[in-house]
């Protein structure tokens with residue numbers, strides 16, 4: 001980290017991204033993330049024993065996390081990076097504690113979607129999804145078992161019923177349908193790629209809009225956060241996002257910042273308590289090494305059953 005501080009001073013007179021070599025730019029961005037992330041991004045910190053895995057607490061500077069515009073930056077390269085750059089290896093792998101395998105995708109969504117047209121969500125589409133969900137037959141994006149695992153988690157999540165809910169990461173509104181079925185009053189979906197919603201109580205935002213709404217105090221608070229198969233991709237570049245070894249942790253921490261006391265986080269990410277790994281640049285799998293940091297400050301509340309996949313649902317409270 002000593003070298004990183006030096007770079008920050010060295011580059012004060014440079015225009016970020018224009019005059020720096022890619023490796024130096026990556027180091028500079030890392031230092032900018034680390035500065036505002038503080039102890040939240042220190043993944044060496046010990047935790048205390050929790051019901052499912054260790055519980056980690058950190059002082060989170062919410063204002064700094066939302067003021068930092070570099071967190072929501074695109075990677076700016078023609079193609080998503082195929083390998084973890086050497087200068088980021090230790091941070092991405094938590095000093096070699098996470099296994100790394102290759103599994104590559106390039107699906108640029110952040111900024112301008114390049115792989116698909118802008119999805120348009122309609123009331124009739126979501127009504128159809130809700131009625132299938134009610135019968136336990138909604139396939140969603142990951143099959144009926146995973147959909148029903150999320151539905152089960154939502155029945156245990158404080159704040160969802162009658163609440164204002166933030167959904168992080170979405171392509172089709174199947175998770176939104178489950179959240180509405182569980183009785184939510186209003187949803188804001190935060191997604192890298194633009195989505196147009198014609199559903200009156202489902203608004204969509206891209207990260208820039210979300211960040212600005214927080215900073216100009218129009219975002220408001222949420223009663224609950226819900227995310228399924230999304231934050232494990234944050235910071236890996238797959239969706240056009242800048243490489244950020246803590247992208248997942250910061251995404252969940254920002255959710256914590258905007259949640260009311262007593263509210264909840266319902267999350268489905270790839271999970272295996274005994275085998276944490278990164279499949280670069282596809283995704284991360286969380287176990288006893290990284291899950292505690294992903295869930296920093298959230299209290300472990302309910303562990304759902306596993307759907308057919310490995311995205312086991314966990315519910316946390318604030």
Ligand SMILES: C[S@@+](CC[C@H](N)C(=O)[O-])C[C@H]1O[C@@H](n2cnc3c(N)ncnc32)[C@H](O)[C@@H]1O
Pocket residue numbers: 109110141168169170171172173174175190191192193207228229230231232233234239251
């Ligand atoms: C594998 S897709 C699945 C999305 C959702 N679970 C679904 O089935 O419709 C992951 C999505 O999460 C989005 N994503 C990942 N990290 C994000 C973040 N930090 N903020 C907003 N969107 C994010 C990506 O853009 C992508 O569309």
